[in-house]
Amino acid sequence: MNETSLENIKDIPAGEDKPLIHVAPSPHIASTSATTTRMMADVLIALFPIMCMSVYLFKWHAVRQIAVCLGCCMAAEALFAAMRGRRATLADCSAAVTGIILGLSLPASAPWYIGAIASFVAIGIGKVVFGGLGMNIFNPAMVGRAFVMISFANLMGASAYEQPGLGIDAMTGATPLTALKQAGSMVPLNDMFWGLTNGSVGETSALLCLIGGIYLCIRKTACWEIPAGIIISVLVLAGIADLAGPCSGYLVLHHFLGGALLFGAFFIATDPVTSPVTPKGRFVFGVGIGFLVMIIRLFSGYPEGVMFAVLLMNALAPLINRWTIPKTLGED
């Protein structure tokens, strides 16, 4: 009874070739809609209109930022993988996504080497030292951006955005949030909605960020809980600030549409690796980011707070996971 099976298959009418049967543990089928590569490709699709807008607005400066960051992130990924003796994981597109998001989060005026340094830091310190995709704690793009922001404060700070000399219409004045912070002046909400304002290359158009973001949520590539948490808490806090201040109604929308909020909510904070895995946890994570963004925007010297808020909450993600373990079916 121990003669093995594969020989016996011969006895079965099975065409000419004997089928080669192999065994494996269950389940024997897999969802075809979910692969890491497809998720990353979805992000690239969602970012495409935003990239087009940035090129329209900032001309070749935007092209340069995106191209430099994209190229350097992929190069860094390949280089570090080779150094660690691993096969390069470029095919999963995650380095490309990090590169594009990083490029879109820089000011148009930043010189090329800023993007390059940020890219290498993003991939090297943000990702590879932790053990590669999936192992990192902090959002790699934000690690890279934070590094250059602190190291090259003058090239990355508020002044970097006001560059009338570049010949770009959008860059003649301050960014909406800087204008608000320093002069208390208001940029028309309409311009912020369509994206005709100053800002980092990819963050200006609230509309396109919403469209791309909703696409990601529908495709389930990004979860909806994080953006929802961020948006709700920003609206609530800005609403309180609004009621306390003189500019009824305007301030809320200004904070909602302005700066990197929507770009960050949909494209940065939703990075699965660095956000909690439980549905409740993701919402808490989102609320936390929204809260920190508003604290930074209202009370610190910085006009914008998305980057630091995301990094801070990244650090808390493991803890949030622990606090929000779902109740098992049948658990009392």
Place this chain on the structure above:
Amino acid sequence: MGLFKLKDFPGRGSFANGIHPPENKEYSADLPVEVMPTPEKIVLPLLQNIGAPCEPLVKANQEVAAGELVGKGKGYVSAALHSPVTGKVQKIGMMTLPNGRHLQAVFIKPEGEQLEGKALWDDVYGGDWPRDCPAVIHAQQIADEIQAAGIVGLGGAAFPTHVKLAPDDKKMIDTLMINGCECEPYLTADYRLMVEAPDAIISGALFAGRATQAQEIVICVEDNKPKAIEILKERTKKTVIKVVSVKTKYPQGSEKHLIKAVLDLEVPIGGLPSDVGVSMSNVATIAAVGRAVIRGKPLTHRIITVTGAGVHSPKNLLVPIGVTMGEAIAYCGGLKKEAVRLVAGGPMMGFAFSDMDAPVTKGTNGIIAMTDDDIRRENETNCVRCGRCVDVCPMRLVPTKLALAAKYKNLPVAQRYNMMACFECGCCTYVCPAHIRLVQLIRSGKALIIASQKK
């Protein structure tokens, strides 16, 4: 979670999470059950159920008659074993089941007159079935007959049925649930049974209802089987049995999830349906109960689905228990050369096998021949913590965390995250974009926990 609420029951007809894999039932759903001719050989493993194995009662070269007892259960949680054919015992020898168990089996060579074709169908499921359970029949008597007939759960789990259906003073059963969900893709054996032999199920249900002394009897069917629902509703009209349609979703046929969906009750972790006053059996099991109690026939035959893109002509077959996989597949035209994997059971929880001499056991509900296009083969990458596994886990566990705990043999974390509550449904592995074999890891973790508790 479904938005609607069931008409007669507190549940919503659905449970939280779960998945919707492609059903692939079209291969065999509309094919009436064929009666397979008596095979060349019968292999009866002495353990086909959860619990203790049975002792062989026959010797080599002994003649056996169809329905004769060949193995006697040891202890309460075990099941008797009967020969499905008339023939001669060749030997009692060792064999390996698709689930990897090595055990003794009785090998029988069919000889002489056998019931075939329509006569066999009529003997098993056809003919007339009584529409009520005579008041003189006592609950314990039914349970005893079920035990004598060697009936175990035919839905796959193969738990001895008399244990579930016996009257119990300590745990009162309010509801007898009869599971006709068949939520695994591909399989259509239960569907065909409900369509072609509803009366056998209904009679069995009435007797099983008596045995458990349940107040309510309800047959649950997924809403992708409208024909079965319609027929059962029609046939149960003048009885106390209710038929309820639940959402098509995997794993709707899991006991705990069906109870949640219909009765809105949660079976405690590590508990049994009887803890919430429910007894649940599969439709085919209940039909076997009917056959045993009414016709005095033991469990010797069952319907299986032989299907998949890798088999020439998919069929629903009435087979003797103990027929080899090879003979059943050969009867369905054999394998195509594209076939790369054979699965006993459903594609989510079934076992892959390659041994064509392995037998169909009491718990085998199908044989699926899958091709390269059907199965997963991608390489595993790192977990990207996307949380999809958490979103689909019907037990509301955190599979990614459990898998990590299992990998690093971290038992305290595994236990804090309720690893033992995982029933290996495979939803998490199905959706994981990194192709991590979460269930496999969790299974190894559960084995570690069990081993550590034994010490």
